[in-house]
Amino acid sequence: MSKVINQYSAKDEVASVFVKRTFLQRIFITLKKAPFTAWLGMTIIVFYLFVALFAPLIAPYGEAEIFKTPYAPWDEVHIFGTDRLGRDILSRLIYGARNTMGIAILTTLLAFLIGGGLGLLSAILRGWVDQFLARFVDVLMAIPSLIFALMLLSIFGSTALNLIIIIAVLDSTRVFRLSRAVGMNVAVMEYVEAAKLRGEKIGWIMGREILPNILPPLVAEFGLRFCYVFLMIASLSFLGVGIQPPTADWGSMVRETGELIQYAQYDITAALTPILPAAAIGILTIGVNFVVDWFLYLTSGLKDEQK
């Protein structure tokens, strides 16, 4: 039987192991432990961002530059051939990274600004503000968002700005629900009550007490919402009501070269032409999903530890 010393001292109470590390050190340690899928996801994202940022330097030709031969086959001049109008597919793929991702990121940011802000406000204020917003969002969500977007686009027309605003507003309903739910979980915590008892203003409570604690689920949700918005814009463009020509965009590119798919039995490279932009969409989404999955695992893992 082990001997226990009964010299009680508050300082010596055993807490979890305490090693002071800087933020960067922590990130480094976490990254070292990241699984393969997470690395793959991060590599994909970095690669896409690189292509998007330096598109004019990488692309062999201009975004809307037209060459003589439409539907040119894959060769040295046009690595992935040309489209119906004779534009270089590879160049359009590279510029597409810029346009498609840019619009999706802007839309997601806007959705978070609207939905996140209102959601947090709802969680703290409660009462009729919360009731009104929550019911309003319920009604908006009773219409499938793609259908709603189609309807609104038919009325306002498919400009890039309309696209961003409409999808951001529709998607902000989901952000609202999440941030309201997680915000409420935190808002009922005693440390928020303690801040109220101290006499803190709503700005402090939102920004300093609640926000830092709901950041992990919100960051994960940002990844998922980005995927959703990205796929939705791609779908709308594919349907011909999204990003309009001559802007290079992956969804529209699939639409424009879609008929080539029929020739798979004769020339597989021709059939692959519409697959390329579609794969570009899919691969980015997979990458983001992998990273989000890992992030969720990390943050929920921390939660278990605290119990």
Add this chain to the structure above:
Amino acid sequence: MSKNRDNSILLEMKNISIEGYSDEAWHPIIKGVDLQIHRGEVLGLIGESGAGKSTLGLAAMGFVRAGCRFTGGSVLFGDQDLTKMNENEKRELWGTKFSYVAQSAAAAFNPAHRLINQTIEASVSHGISKTETLEKEAIKLYEEMQLPNPTEIGGRYPHQVSGGQLQRTMTAMAMSSKPDLIIFDEPTTALDVTTQVNVLVTIRNIVKEHNTAAIYITHDLAVVAQMADRIQVLRYGDTIEESETNKMLKSPKEDYTKSLWAVRSIKKKENKNKEKILSIKNIDASYGSGPKVLQNVSIEVPKGGTVAIVGESGSGKSTTARVVTGLLPPDKGEIIFQGQKLTPNLSDRSKEDLRKIQMVYQSPDTSMNPRHTVRDIIGRPLEFYHNIKGKAYTNRVIDLLKMIELDETFIDRLPSELSGGQKQRICIARALAAEPDLIICDEVTSALDQIVQEGILKLLLRLQKELSITYIFITHDIATVKAISDEVVVMHNGLVVEQGMKSEIFSPPHPDYTKLLLSSVPEMDPNWLTKILSSKN
């Protein structure tokens, strides 16, 4: 204690080790523990949170939870080693030879089935007897467990009966197959004291009556003293001490065992003070449009003293605190603080009023922002109320840390890097930073282990002496009340039953409820439960 024990060994655990998986590594939970249990014997397993007592209890059945594994030792039941058996072989024993009674009956009953079906389910599926016979026996067991309407209660669903009744039904369920060994895993921890007594009595009787062996797991030494023939003390997965109940209580060998009843050793002399700092007058309060949770509550708080508000769950003691702090404006009545009327609503109070009344919560885990460091947590009130900044700020935070017996090495830690007792000390420092006149302590020690409780209570008493702060101490624990209070308020169902000096409240004559409450608190005396029973009959 029990006379009809034959001395043969029923179950023997030898050098059992169990590991749990967390944070991508295996960590030891049980580190080579020996445990023996004889036929008809009740063994008490006692220890604080993290001692591994539940894990050990389940291991006695050969069961480990998901994410845990046996890494050594054996569990011998007769000539079989449970650690070497496969799932199917163990299933033959579970529900026949072994039964389990869980801590939370409300969660352990399946909401979709009637009680009677769940009671006899194990026996039916193992083919112990015919369903009709088992049902009749179950009704008899319900009767023995003193459940109301034993013939009908089985037809109900779990959510239709009270927590105490559900816990007794679960004991009947465990008895249904007439097992050799029952594991009771903190069966009364979730219950109020007045409910606990009855459940303890029925459990003890039925176990004796049927001569069943049991492992009784709890953190409460007074409870285990009533139930067990022998006690084994666990800490961090190791056995600290093991002996017969009487011997253990009279002459514990290890310091750690002695520390288990640390709080009960604090004695504070009561002080009387005529001057009142706070008067609550005729308060009625309710949540939303719900029923009244406080009815005509009046409480006087003497300056520089400690008033303990004691009561069970639903008595309105925490609601009283919410009314005083302004979180819940009352329907009627007024609050006089330092001779002036306090506005009922928090948002209408001045910063100065808010500063003077501070609050410390039950759970330090939820009352400190996990993303703020100790510096932010203690420092914010300094900045907010006293406008202290820069170097003075850091110095004052360190002063406060010293005041609570910690030092400047803690200043950059996050709450997750502190132990339970340290966290609660930081919460106290946060309250002190405001330089308040009154601190409301809402169950501040009930989430902590005994030895840590003692430390916190001593700290609070010392601070009171040095800074002459007034405390309102809300608790359900009578030992804590005795340790710390000058005056006591007993509450029940939203009413004040009585208020007076500590010595008055704890000496007869008592109003009925106080009598019931005081008599329900288990005492270290192993014959306490027997005495209670005989005094009732």
Add this chain to the structure above:
Amino acid sequence: MHPILSTLIKRIGLGVVSLFFVSLIIFSSIQLLPGDFVEAQLGQARTEETVAAFRKELGLDKPFYIRYVNWVGAAVQGDLGSTFSGRNASYANQPQQSTARTVTSLLKPRLYNTFFLAAMTAIIAVPLSLLLGITAALYRNTFYDRAVNASALTTISMPEFFVAYILIIFLASIYQFFPSLSNVTSSTPFLERVYLSILPALTLTLVTVAHMMRMTRAAIINLLSSPYIEMAELKGLSRSKVIMKHALPNAWAPISNIIAFNLAYLIVGVVVVEVVFVYPGVGQLMVDSVIKRDIPVVQGCALVFALTYILLNLLADVISIITNPRLLYPK
């Protein structure tokens, strides 16, 4: 009143209320039209007379609430107004007598097609994903679980048209098992209809199974961690008994919600898939009408989709309510 009845009534009442607001939103959309829309629609046929006639037909000369009541009244009787397309010519000749087709006549055959496709998908997808989800939960953290999960995550990440094109390349072009154009008509016999619909149904199945399977897995794992499941195990019940008697009765509510959610998702997926395979359903009609900005048709389609969506969710909630023992057997 029995609490289950009052809860049901409350839930159905809520459904009616959201239906009211949804119809209001869809109806008001026509009010949001930019001012020059009427003139733009009429194009060559724009004269003062035709503009006035068109405005009158749209009801723009009456107060909002009267127009709404009229519209809803007509919609309930199956009249969703007339299409815009083909109007130019008719207005030019005979401004008073529009020969435009009614929205209902356009919608009806397509509605049948879409429901056929959705039903076909659901018949394959629902049992398959429940099976995959439940087995993945039971054998969690095994190779099987990881494989199923990873492929589900991959499928979810793919746009529907990508999945559709891959299927076309392999199953319609290189190996010509199925047609890549699903041009069904009202006279197509049943078996041929099934044959023509196989590729779109397969595409939708892949996408919905991935979603539904992941959600089922999560719900089952959540359920299996309940203390009453551990209790059942400690009673020595066999694994199948634990699942059938203790997990399943409590699983109806989450599972019905998952199915409803995914069938609703299916409705949205239908739009893209119908366009890829040129399948004459409501989704394709809606996209065509959006491009042509034929608002009444868009409204009709949106109403049909929203109605289905609301009803599915209502049904799921009703199932959760009537299987909840707390409501079934009140105190």
